Amino acid sequence: MGFHTFDASEAERLDRLDRYRWVSAEELVGPLVEAGVEVAADLGSGTGFYTDDVAPHVETVYGVDVQPEMHDRYRENGTPENVELVASDVADLPFADGELDGAFSTMTYHEFASDAAVAELARVVRSGGLVVTFDWAGDGTGEQGPPVEERFTADDAVAALEAAGFEVVSAATRTETFGVVARAP
Template identity: 30%
Template sequence: MPVNLFNKKTFSAVYYKYMIPASNEILSMVLSYVKEKTDGRPLEMALDVGCGTGRYTLPLAPHFKKVVGIDISESQINVAKKNSLANNVSYMVAPAEKLPMENNSVDLVNAALAAHWFKEDIFASEAVRVLKTKGCLAVHAFYPNTVIEYEDLSRELNIAMSKVWDILVQQDDKSLKPMFCQYYNIYEAIQLKDKKWITDIPVQIQMSIQELIGFIQSLILYEIFMAKNAEKAKQLLLETEKRLQQILGEKADSVRLNVHLKYYCVLACKH
């Protein structure tokens, strides 16, 4: 099962190093929603479900008295613990379908780039159970594709990257289907009346070629490819890096590419 690959120490290290950081746009959207729904009350507890190496757990820390990150991967949790510098953040190994929290105890249940691995109905029910009245649920991720922009070379760069995405998407066993429908099925699974589904949220980050190659390595689709055929997977990386360098020429090592992603977010409030 692909989700088991998250337990590999080598993959957890790559994921921590190269997976793109938390989106400021998404964080702002989630926090604004929470503050609006909670009428400005002090925010005591956030639960980051499927937290991985803590990409969103730590950025949430300044806004809550306590943040708990959970994940079923002990390897990812170990990396998160090792790199946690916030005194109000803790981590534990636990499944999304059995949240280790008391009823009505959480102000925010957050799930970033993770809910497609959950049993949606059970997770949604558990989230509602642990949320306080006026507590909020936020589930978000990005569409598995990129658009690269750089001077007059964007078309060639995107052709090179589209070949990568085409190959990686072929590795999926339909586990990532919710990502391709932008979490609409997760939106439907949430049994709360006050909810909304937001799609096609534009987010731009800058990457060097090395960071872009690392980002590819940090994707579970690439790790699935590695498990199937490590030689071909490594060859894909080498060929892609070489092609990007050819396109950019002598300035390849110093270039910062504008990488565009589309995020989507499901927000809900318990009344």
């Protein structure tokens, strides 16, 4: 289960506005703004589609992606001044302990979900900071997104976050996706 990496040669698919059908900018940005997040990391930022939605609301956002080709595409699209691109695996982030006020991921949790990655988030997000995760639901139909066998459920994400000490603020499953908001230990 999990660890599916999006094919960078298909990057143009990540810039389509119909992605808002699965997670809107408002539901992503809202919890981050409400929590006063100023320094955030987009985990699996890809072409910057959702990074660009968060950037106007924070001081700095790190676009983290394991594939440098995605950063190349993001640069071609135009990168906001307050976005810094970081080539890294989520399980080995180049940030100091508590350096981030928050982190978010949109449709990428299945690509990095592991005990090591969640522990790394607990390390780099300051105590009380926010982690906002939206992804394809393991109990979805599989008609969109990665195959169902490569996905996790909201319950899986909640269990992983709680095991690392996070306090889950909200968790919801929708038709094909889930959303989880949690506070760092």
